[in-house]
Amino acid sequence: MVEEVMPLVLIRKDGTIADILKTNEKGFGKSIERGEIWHVFPETGRLLPLHEGGVFFLSLQRKKKWFEAVVADSYTAIDEKLGGDTQQEQKERTAPSDVQEGRTSGIIGELESLIAERKKSMPEGSYTTHLFSKGNEKIRKKMGEEAVELLLARKREDMIYEASDLLYHLLVLLADEGIAFSDLEKELARRHAPAEA
Incomplete structure (x- = not known):
């Protein structure tokens, strides 16, 4: 049927x-x-x-x-037809993230804020709500599944797709654990900093 x-x-x-x-x-x-x-x-x-x-x-x-x-x-999706933002304006809006006063900017920051809002309000019909309602172990299991799917991906577009899934689920796990993405950025910056003499 x-x-x-x-x-x-x-x-x-x-x-x-x-x-x-x-x-x-x-x-x-x-x-x-x-x-x-x-x-x-x-x-x-x-x-x-x-x-x-x-x-x-x-x-x-x-x-x-x-x-x-x-x-x-x-x-x-249809902004060009409606006279929306130029490609340059779209790029600027989703520029790579940076650390400012403990907050992440760019698309990662936007997604992190959205996930935090979903955790607080738990709206019906939201996939993020679904994950939070299932609990930490379900979120960790989904992280594992997404990691495996990324490892199995071979084509570039598949890797981008699966890596995006993995990053999203990582943000959900971090939110569930009360860890900000900026904490990861600070840790990476610490590791990358030149060693003091």
Whole structure:
């Protein structure tokens, strides 16, 4: 039996529509399980993750005749069509992280803040909520699974995808343990610092 394909509306936190895709119940379930948007690719009809490296959502809900996902305000799938940010502005917004007053900037900092907010509010339909509700051992198990998937990846794009999954789950584990990503940056900076004479 062919599953019914329904619209998947991506909405930014500010309430604007970022994109309209299509997915089905299997795609909805896979999105919740993996913590990223899965959709029916129009050209092939196959169920695939949205974009290389994945697109994480803040919440995902089943409505009566469509699915609705809230994504970060920085999601730019159709911004060019709507006259949104230039590529340079997008690069600046997701510049590599740096340590400032114990906080991480860039996309890592944004994701870390989002995970912390999810841990506090535990919204329904969020994959991050799902992980926190299952407990520390489940988060550690997912970390192990993602590490193995990265080790098994051979193609460059697969390695990028799996490394992104691993990094996301690492951030969830760190949040669960009360460790900031900036603590890792400080430790790496300490190791990299020249030895004093």
